[in-house]
Amino acid sequence: MFSKFSNILHNAVEALAPQLSLKEEFVHHWKSVTAFFMDNKGQKLPIDQTQIPEHLEQMVVLLKEEELNAELDSTGPCMEYLLQHKLLDTLYSLGRTDHPPGMKQIVLQFFTKLLSRLKQPILAHVSVHRAVNRLVKACGEVQAAPTESEEIQFLCTVCSLIKSTPYLVNFFIEVPKLNSDARITSLTKDAPRPETGAGHMTQSADIPANSPDTCTTHSTSPNTANGPCSTGRNFSPMNSLLSLSHSADSRVAVKACEGLMLCSSLPEETAALCIIHDTRFCTEMTQRLIEAYLKLPAFISPADLENAEAKWGLDVITESEDHKTFLGKRHLVSFLSWLDYCDQLISIANPMVAKSLAKSIRELFLNVIMEPSVLQASEAGATLATAYLNRCLRTVCSPELLSEFCFFILGHERLPEQIGETTPEIRHRLIERCNHLSEELSLVTLKLFDTLLQKDDEHIMHNLVLRNLLGRNYYKVTPVVSEEVNSAQDKEDNSKTPNDTSQGKEDNIKQDSKEKPSLNRSSSRTEVHKIVNCFLALLPEQLKSSYQTADSGYDMYLRDAHKQFRHICEMTDPWSWPKEPVVIKRFVVDDFYEGAFLRMLLDKMSHLLEQSYPVNLQLTSVVARLALLPHPNLTEYLLDPFLPVTDGTRTLFAVFQKLSSEIRNKLHAQSDLSQQLVNVRRQLMGTSTNLHRKNPYRKTTRYQISLRPRPKFCQGYEDQNQLEAIIVMEEFCKELSAIAFVKHHSEVNRPS
Amino acid sequence: MSYAYLFKYIIIGDTGVGKSCLLLQFTDKRFQPVHDLTIGVEFGARMITIDGKQIKLQIWDTAGQESFRSITRSYYRGAAGALLVYDITRRDTFNHLTTWLEDARQHSNSNMVIMLIGNKSDLEARRDVKKEEGEAFAREHGLIFMETSAKTAANVEEAFINTAKEIYQKIQDGVFDINNEANGIKIGPQHSPSPSLPSSSGGGAQGSGCC
Ligand SMILES: Nc1nc2c(ncn2[C@@H]2O[C@H](COP(=O)(O)OP(=O)(O)OP(=O)(O)O)[C@@H](O)[C@H]2O)c(=O)[nH]1
Numbered sequence: 001m002f003s004k005f006s007n008i009l010h011n012a013v014e015a016l017a018p019q020l021s022l023k024e025e026f027v028h029h030w031k032s033v034t035a036f037f038m039d040n041k042g043q044k045l046p047i048d049q050t051q052i053p054e055h056l057e058q059m060v061v062l063l064k065e066e067e068l069n070a071e072l073d074s075t076g077p078c079m080e081y082l083l084q085h086k087l088l089d090t091l092y093s094l095g096r097t098d099h100p101p102g103m104k105q106i107v108l109q110f111f112t113k114l115l116s117r118l119k120q121p122i123l124a125h126v127s128v129h130r131a132v133n134r135l136v137k138a139c140g141e142v143q144a145a146p147t148e149s150e151e152i153q154f155l156c157t158v159c160s161l162i163k164s165t166p167y168l169v170n171f172f173i174e175v176p177k178l179n180s181d182a183r184i185t186s187l188t189k190d191a192p193r194p195e196t197g198a199g200h201m202t203q204s205a206d207i208p209a210n211s212p213d214t215c216t217t218h219s220t221s222p223n224t225a226n227g228p229c230s231t232g233r234n235f236s237p238m239n240s241l242l243s244l245s246h247s248a249d250s251r252v253a254v255k256a257c258e259g260l261m262l263c264s265s266l267p268e269e270t271a272a273l274c275i276i277h278d279t280r281f282c283t284e285m286t287q288r289l290i291e292a293y294l295k296l297p298a299f300i301s302p303a304d305l306e307n308a309e310a311k312w313g314l315d316v317i318t319e320s321e322d323h324k325t326f327l328g329k330r331h332l333v334s335f336l337s338w339l340d341y342c343d344q345l346i347s348i349a350n351p352m353v354a355k356s357l358a359k360s361i362r363e364l365f366l367n368v369i370m371e372p373s374v375l376q377a378s379e380a381g382a383t384l385a386t387a388y389l390n391r392c393l394r395t396v397c398s399p400e401l402l403s404e405f406c407f408f409i410l411g412h413e414r415l416p417e418q419i420g421e422t423t424p425e426i427r428h429r430l431i432e433r434c435n436h437l438s439e440e441l442s443l444v445t446l447k448l449f450d451t452l453l454q455k456d457d458e459h460i461m462h463n464l465v466l467r468n469l470l471g472r473n474y475y476k477v478t479p480v481v482s483e484e485v486n487s488a489q490d491k492e493d494n495s496k497t498p499n500d501t502s503q504g505k506e507d508n509i510k511q512d513s514k515e516k517p518s519l520n521r522s523s524s525r526t527e528v529h530k531i532v533n534c535f536l537a538l539l540p541e542q543l544k545s546s547y548q549t550a551d552s553g554y555d556m557y558l559r560d561a562h563k564q565f566r567h568i569c570e571m572t573d574p575w576s577w578p579k580e581p582v583v584i585k586r587f588v589v590d591d592f593y594e595g596a597f598l599r600m601l602l603d604k605m606s607h608l609l610e611q612s613y614p615v616n617l618q619l620t621s622v623v624a625r626l627a628l629l630p631h632p633n634l635t636e637y638l639l640d641p642f643l644p645v646t647d648g649t650r651t652l653f654a655v656f657q658k659l660s661s662e663i664r665n666k667l668h669a670q671s672d673l674s675q676q677l678v679n680v681r682r683q684l685m686g687t688s689t690n691l692h693r694k695n696p697y698r699k700t701t702r703y704q705i706s707l708r709p710r711p712k713f714c715q716g717y718e719d720q721n722q723l724e725a726i727i728v729m730e731e732f733c734k735e736l737s738a739i740a741f742v743k744h745h746s747e748v749n750r751p752s
Numbered sequence: 753m754s755y756a757y758l759f760k761y762i763i764i765g766d767t768g769v770g771k772s773c774l775l776l777q778f779t780d781k782r783f784q785p786v787h788d789l790t791i792g793v794e795f796g797a798r799m800i801t802i803d804g805k806q807i808k809l810q811i812w813d814t815a816g817q818e819s820f821r822s823i824t825r826s827y828y829r830g831a832a833g834a835l836l837v838y839d840i841t842r843r844d845t846f847n848h849l850t851t852w853l854e855d856a857r858q859h860s861n862s863n864m865v866i867m868l869i870g871n872k873s874d875l876e877a878r879r880d881v882k883k884e885e886g887e888a889f890a891r892e893h894g895l896i897f898m899e900t901s902a903k904t905a906a907n908v909e910e911a912f913i914n915t916a917k918e919i920y921q922k923i924q925d926g927v928f929d930i931n932n933e934a935n936g937i938k939i940g941p942q943h944s945p946s947p948s949l950p951s952s953s954g955g956g957a958q959g960s961g962c963c
């Protein structure tokens with residue numbers, strides 16, 4: 001390190017033929033700058049035809065040199081001179097008048113270099129931050145100014161310094177004259193020490209609105225920038241950044257967005273409150289989201305929407321590209337990237353700012369724009385809006401914004417749902433729409449729930465299913481006596497070959513379901529094989545077409561289930577779900593009701609044979625998501641065929657059994673059913689776009705298959721539908737049994 | 753100009769290691785001796801040829817300063833390749849690699865190709881990190897490794913191009929789903945996907961091919 005210093009020193013000394021001190025040289029350059037203005041009054045030479053830029057550059061070089069030579073924490077003579085003679089104030093004024101033409105640009109560059117090259121904390125000096133703040137306010141004043149790039153560079157440099165030393169932000173928040181006199185003087189007297197500066201500011205008793213309590217409780221309407229808590233404070237960097245974020249130059253705009261991220265992520269409470277109450281930040285961010293939303297194409301194929309990806313800052317799309325892909329892609333990309341920007345910002349912002357922006361998006365975008373679009377009577381319009389809502393939900397990951405989306409779609413309710421409840425309207429209508437006559441509308445709505453169930457927010461699972469299961473009212477408590485029967489049964493089963501899945505299982509099921517009691521079911525290996533077999537034995541062997549066309553793919557389901565389950569456990573782990581089924585008092589009700597969502601799913605499951613292939617794929621995808629969730633009540637309700645249930649309780653397995661007997665009846669009536677199934681399966685595999693493994697049911701291909709055009713109203717269409725449904729059923733049974741197996745396995749291996 | 757593929761890269765690493773200089777050398781074949789901190793993200797692009805195919809590289813040069821760290825994370829998400837740079841004359845920049853790598857792995861897609869770069873190889877006299885150490889780190893974490901000099905241009909081309917080759921190979925192997933734009937790969941105009949269908953007109957539109 002030392003060698004570097006002496007090296008530079010050596011060079012510097014060599015360069016100075018007459019042995020001037022650094023300070024003398026510094027003053028010389030400065031005098032040359034000011035002399036220009038004395039001598040050239042009235043002349044309008046453009047800046048680059050003057051020596052000014054060169055002199056200013058040399059001044060920065062000298063200051064840097066002085067800093068490298070100096071002891072730590074000491075102010076050198078050049079810096080002393082700069083501070084004492086208020087050079088920056090003078091330069092600011094010269095830049096402000098932009099005289100000679102181009103001076104503003106040069107001044108901005110000088111400030112930027114000064115702030116970024118020097119390591120000394122000069123921003124804490126009043127003569128520095130006062131001039132800097134003034135220059136900050138001079139940025140973004142004019143739209144599309146020729147100095148935009150220098151302005152944004154300067155602003156971001158300031159923001160970056162504030163970000164690394166957050167108390168500095170207090171120098172950039174101006175309190176209006178009325179109640180600020182005391183503060184200004186206390187501030188400007190000397191630079192506050194880092195440890196006390198911020199605390200001092202927030203505790204100023206003479207500024208009542210500065211108190212965090214009064215503000216956060218009243219922060220109701222983010223749509224009025226100067227809300228009830230506004231004290232008219234001015235956060236100049238924020239305002240300048242906001243105007244530059246509109247720049248037509250995408251590089252300037254992206255940097256402005258970065259600057260906004262820096263400011264909004266400051267830990268200082270004063271800054272956060274000021275952003276929320278005294279700037280148009282939240283409203284403006286939301287407004288731009290809305291503007292972008294309103295430009296979205298009115299027609300878009302589900303696949304295009306699904307595949308479109310836009311990450312803020314990385315995706316700039318040109319009009320020519322637009323025509324090469326699909327019309328309106330540009331608008332879709334800019335909407336999604338702006339949403340992504342808001343989401344990213346919220347995830348790193350000060351929690352108060354994050355909440356406030358999320359709330360603003362909820363109130364102004366979701367409630368005002370999205371809700372009526374989704375609820376509109378026009379099927380086409382509603383389908384499109386739901387698809388967009390679904391796409392938004394995929395992008396949103398920050399806890400605050402995700403939470404607002406969930407509350408918007410599902411409402412806040414956490415206690416058990418009653419039969420016939422119709423509020424909140426949007427939740428009620430969406431669940432209803434999964435059964436809509438328009439297949440497109442029900443598909444897209446199911447898809448929305450599918451996406452919801454993949455999001456990292458406990459409220460989703462709780463509100464949709466758990467609140468009606470936590471009372472365990474579906475469970476029928478049987479006398480204790482039968483416990484012994486159970487253990488006897490277990491022993492018997494142990495003697496069997498555990499992998500025997502092929503035959504004679506149906507009888508076992510009936511027998512078991514009668515006798516199986518188990519209050520707190522112990523998890524034994526036998527039991528899971530019984531469960532697995534139950535699912536696998538639902539369809540008679542003759543109707544399993546997968547064996548005829550390929551291997552059954554069961555390994556694949558196991559691998560998939562294993563991977564997904566691990567993934568899901570990572571997500572649900574922080575929610576501390578119980579390990580064994582629970583009965584929680586406040587969720588106990590008189591009569592079991594599974595809730596509107598589960599009821600809809602079970603209803604649809606029971607109509608599997610009448611529904612189209614795409615609907616069935618989407619439906620089973622949603623049910624599989626639920627089945628994967630590691631909540632013991634949900635697990636037993638969905639996956640335990642032996643669960644003793646109260647009268648009137650319908651379980652997934654019961655629905656399956658009914659389906660199974662329907663299908664068996666068909667088999668009696670139609671002797672060539674097996675061969676037809678094999679044919680249909682081949683057809684489905686032919687249209688599958690999955691290159692890795694040809695399986696008509698794979699999750700990754702679900703959506704793509706559902707999009708394939710298929711002639712409707714052909715002869716035998718109904719039959720075709722049913723055959724496809726039977727194939728879905730076969731695959732779904734495998735999937736569920738794999739899930740049951742994987743879940744059980746992890747339970748056994750769990751360290752308790 | 754038309755291209756077969758477009759790859760998005762980001763350059764990451766501590767401040768002062770030479771990220772901007774590497775980019776400048778690659779795009780403009782110039783060297784910039786003064787260190788002006790990158791403030792916010794900068795952007796560069798160049799066309800290269802691999803396997804006879806034109807490939808456009810879009811490169812995001814990030815700010816190494818700590819204050820930009822959380823913002824830089826946003827850029828990981830859509831990148832197909834990353835150059836992770838340290839300065840062979842400053843051990844601290846090497847020591848920070850683990851943090852950078854964790855960040856990158858956590859916020860990027862799992863297939864992102866990462867090239868580890870020990871920069872300033874021209875300053876042999878001031879070397880503070882042995883080449884073997886860089887190699888060992890790369891081996892341990894499954895990265896490609898190279899020492900470069902943004903000043904003399906040694907290995908600079910190779911660093912960018914080898915990263916692209918690795919991505920290209922992953923595409924050939926079917927590891928990257930090129931239809932998913934989230935991976936930081938775009939297919940050039942000549943490979944455009946099929947035209948769109950209007951969606952909200954109900955199932956009827958699709959049924960026209962009825963027998
Ligand atoms: N000798 C030598 N100097 C280099 C080399 N690469 C960069 N430098 C110098 O190192 C300093 C920093 O280079 P930059 O490219 O600006 O560093 P950076 O990584 O972009 O830094 P940030 O933008 O702050 O993150 C400059 O002074 C360069 O001249 C190199 O290969 N050899």
Ligand SMILES: [Mg+2]
Pocket residue numbers: 771772773788789790813814815816
């Ligand atoms: Mg840089």
